[in-house]
Amino acid sequence: MSKVWIVSDTHFGHESMYSKFVDPATGLSVRPWAKNASEGDAIMRELWNSRVGPNDKVYHLGDVAIPRRGLACMDGLHGRKILIRGNHDIFKMADYTPYFADIRGTHKQADTILTHYPIHTESIPHWCRGVLHGHTHHAIVTLEDGVTPDTRFQNVCVEHTAWAPIEFEEVRSRFPAK
DSSP states (O other): OOOEEEEBOOOBTOTHHHHTOBOTTTOOBSOTTOSSHHHHHHHHHHHHHHHOOTTOEEEEOSOOBSSGGGGGGGTTOOSEEEEEOOTTOOSOHHHHTTTOSEEESOEEETTEEEOSSOOOGGGSOTTOOEEEEOSSTTOOOBOTTSSSBOTTEEEOBGGGTTTSOEEHHHHHTTSOOO
16 A cells, blocks of 8 residues: 655755754754765665655655756655645746656645645634644744744644654644544
């Protein structure tokens, strides 16, 4: 039986993700698991194909690659891939279509919203159990106190998913029951 997977913010080819981006709370690299993009890309590709089967579906919640040549890292990755565009997915649609079966702005999967950006809490529909998002890398959405995680949101950037896609049902199970 095929599975549904979620991933976000791979940033294939993006050297600065390994050399400049740090967690402001700790000052540590957001990607300490690799010394550069080449090594990080290879790790993410290996992990992706070790988890995802050829007949599975993968929703990539944006920010696939920077620069454009990083898109080639998508070649050979398992699964039928759907792109939910992010703020760094700035290239022509024709650049993405060799790697993605469909390209969307958002998607509803069961009782869950899939989006690149976390949406405003007042925009969460009554039927929605939770929001899967990327964009914020190391950061999570919190309640008004600025500390307590808002469990209606799950950050699926690779920094939160052990650098590879995570099963939809696994991450969905983290949402509060309706």
